[in-house]
Amino acid sequence: MNETTPNISFVIGEEKHLSQIISRSEIEPLLLSALATGIVRAALLDADGLPFCDIGNMRAPQMPERAAIRLPIRVEGEPQGTLLLELETPNPLFEAVAQVMQNALQLIVTNNLKRMLTTEVHTSVVQESYDQLVLTNRHLQESERRYRNLARDLEQKVEERTAELRQASKRLLQQEKLAAVGQLAAGMAHEINNPIGFIRSNLGSFSKYLNRFLEMLGLYRRLLDEESTTAAVRSRANQRWNELKMDFVLEDSAVLLGQSVDGADRIARIVAELKGFSYLGEMEKFETDLNLELEQLLASLADKFPPDMKLTTDLQPLPLYSCHAPLLAQAFGSIIDNGLKSRTSGLHLSVSSRLEPETIVITFVDNGCGIAEADLPRIFDPFFTTRPVGSGTGMGLAVAHEIISGAGGSIEVLSTVGTGTTCTVTLPIGDAHA
Amino acid sequence: MIEFDEHQRKLVLKLVYYGPALSGKTTNLLSLHDQFDRNGRGELMMLDTTEDRTIYFDLLPFFYEAPSGFKIKLKVFTVPGQVRHDATRKAVLQRADGVVFVADSRTSMMAMNGESFANLEQNLSLVGLAIDQLPLVVQFNKRDLAEVVAEEEIRKTWSEAGLPVVMASALQGRGVIETFRMAVELLFDSLDSKLQLREKYGVDRAAFLRAIMKT
Structure with a gap:
């Protein structure tokens, strides 16, 4: 609705002229009916004495004088017009008819005025109600707009926070993964260190044993050159064999190597299983x-x-x-x-x-x-x-x-x-x- | 002021009887109409009423013509008191030159009086009139009834606000003219200081009051 449309406004009590209150066509029939009673001219004159509505004949200068009667017509009690009636031959009913005419005219004027005032108030009230509605509507629109903005901002905020949370969650996941990797590394170090430890220790012992093997081998070679009899070779070799506890060394070597192989197998198994853990995403489905x-x-x-x-x-x-x-x-x-x-x-x-x-x-x-x-x-x-x-x-x-x-x-x-x-x-x- | 036409030498003024529903605003006008001589006034025009409740307004005009030919027309209005007719009250209050606030003296009606007076203050400001510069007379009506608030108490309360208070019984015609006179005097004085009615237009205060308040 265009709000620049000028309001129809009234000032209650504004002065009104007779011509604003009645129309010619409203009173013409009344004045006309007066002519039937022998009245030759019936007129309503305005505040300045000028005819507003004039029925019948004006008296021409050469015509005889007429009997005339003038009665005031009031607006809000103030004379605003005059009812003029003219008669050629005096008539006893003339004054009574004039009275009736004045009352009738006055009634029309007063009732019209009342209707106008009522309409004015009514229009003012309607106008104000309308203005109120327009205002209310504007406030509602304003508030709707505010809420819409609020909702939009809220959505945006939620999106921002969601993004932040997603980011944070990603970071957290990353940290967890790192922690898991750390844990995995620690576990792995322990699991692998253990077999490596005993493999290394076993190999250390075995290398000492190897020295004894070499010594025994060297002894055999030397004895074969030095001694002439097998018995002598056997005797001296056996003596050294026992000194070096070769029976035990042989037995223990087998154990050491067996354990080491086991350890290496264990490491190999751990590494094999880790392959699953490091997850091969590139594999084809x-x-x-x-x-x-x-x-x-x-x-x-x-x-x-x-x-x-x-x-x-x-x-x-x-x-x-x-x-x-x-x-x-x-x-x-x-x-x-x-x-x-x-x-x-x-x-x-x-x-x-x-x-x-x-x-x-x-x-x-x-x-x-x-x-x-x-x-x-x-x-x-x-x-x-x-x-x-x-x-x-x-x-x-x-x-x-x-x-x-x-x-x-x-x-x-x-x-x-x-x-x-x-x-x-x-x-x-x-x-x-x- | 409804109209001030220097050319036609005419001034049209507005005095509004305001107050809660059924406090006797129309009765005041009826009583003025009955007590004053018809020479100074017009007829009381009562626009449509339902069950004795004003829904539009009542109008009682007064006329004065100074020897200088300067005319003053004073239109006295009532407003509908019922809360729902606020828009009408506001419309009638526009361009008022003075207000008579007709309160109901009954103890039970004090809250209603307060509400109505607050409404008057609000509406005056809405139509652009300053209550502290507007001639305003408070009438406590219905003094003839039982269970009314004591006069002393009323005067104490309202004199603090600096407002003239008149006790009345509009139904019995008591205090009605006194209220009207006080309002018209205040109204005249306020206009005189603005327009220099006496110097410029030859309007005499006493003659004006005498003319419109001929009993």
């Missing part, structure tokens, strides 16, 4: 039948199964799943391996797979020793193991966790000591399978 993978995995592990073990499988049809199959197989292998080690006899292991609306769920259940509640939070930590030194690297579940997380899935472990462990792997079916 393949559409894989996870059920087939599980079956092959179980078949390849068959020689490790205890003789009295019971294996149950319930593999329901699954869609092809895009993944790094060897990695997943390694992860599943680690989980199954834990199950196999959970009980020395009477083990029951069951492996099942099923399809849920958006995920593939693979469950491994054993009736083994279970995991202590205190240990549960740490089972995925690298190098965490409850088994005797040497029998577990503590990397199995850590690697499994890393692989499954890397595939966008999750791994959940429920366990009760003495009853068994349920390990549930959930893998999201990507867009390709949606």
Whole structure:
């Protein structure tokens, strides 16, 4: 609405002239009807005495004098006009008719004035109501605009904060990763130092033993030149053999070398498992039948199964799943391996797979020793193991966790000591399978 | 001031009877109409009313013509007292030269009086009139009723505000003329200081008052 439109405004009580209050056409019929009573001229004169409405004949100069009567017409009680009536021949009813005419005219004027005043007030009130509405509307628009801005700012703020949080979370993740790497390095140093320590010590002992071997060899050579009889050679050699405790040295050498080979194997195993942990994201993904993978995995592990073990499988049809199959197989292998080690006899292991609306769920259940509640939070930590030194690297579940997380899935472990462990792997079916 | 026409030598003034609903504003005008001689005044015009409640306004005009030919027309208005007719009150209050605030003396009506007076202050400022420069007379009406606030108490309260207070019973015609006279005198004096009515236009205060208040 255009607000520059001038308001229709009235000043209540403003003076009004007769001509503003009545129109000619309103009073003409009244004046006209007076002529029927013998009146020859009926007129309403304004405040200046000029005719506002004039009916009948004006008296021409040569015509005889007429009887005339003039009566005031008031506006708000103030004479503002004159009713003029002229008659040629006097008539007894003339004055009474004049009175009636004046009353009628006065009534018209007064009622018109009342109507005008009413209209003016009414218009003022309507105008003011309208102005109020316009004002209210403007305030509402203003406040709406403010709220809209507020909402927009809020959105922006939320975005900013979200970005900040995302950044912070990224940093935190980075720090956690660094911490994990640190932990991993520390664990690795310890795990590798230990075999390296005893390999080095064994090699040190072995190199001393080697000196004795060399001495014995040299002695044999010399005795063969010096002595003429084998008996003499044997006698002197045996004497030195015993002095150098060669029987023990030979025996211990075998032990030392065997231990060293074991140690080297252990290092090699740790390094091999670390490969899974350092995650090979660049590896190509393949559409894989996870059920087939599980079956092959179980078949390849068959020689490790205890003789009295019971294996149950319930593999329901699954869609092809895009993944790094060897990695997943390694992860599943680690989980199954834990199950196999959970009980020395009477083990029951069951492996099942099923399809849920958006995920593939693979469950491994054993009736083994279970995991202590205190240990549960740490089972995925690298190098965490409850088994005797040497029998577990503590990397199995850590690697499994890393692989499954890397595939966008999750791994959940429920366990009760003495009853068994349920390990549930959930893998999201990507867009390709949606 | 509704109109001041130096050429036509005419002044049209406005006096407004304000106050809470049913405090007797119209009754005041009716009483003035009845008590004054018709020579000095016009007819009382009552615009549409419903059940005796003013919804637009009432108007009682007074006329005076000085020997110099200078004319003064004083239009006395009432406003509707009901809260809902605020826009009408504001419209009537425009260009007022003076205000008579008609209060209801009954104890139970004191809060209403207060509200209405606050409304008067607000509306005056909205129509651009300064209440401290406007001739204003307070009338405590309905003194004839029981359970009215004591005169002494009223005077104490209102004289602190520096406003003239008149006790009245409009229904019995008491205090009505006194109120009107006080308001007209204040109004005249205020105009005289602005327009020099006497020096410039030959309007005599006493003659003016006599003319419009002929009983």
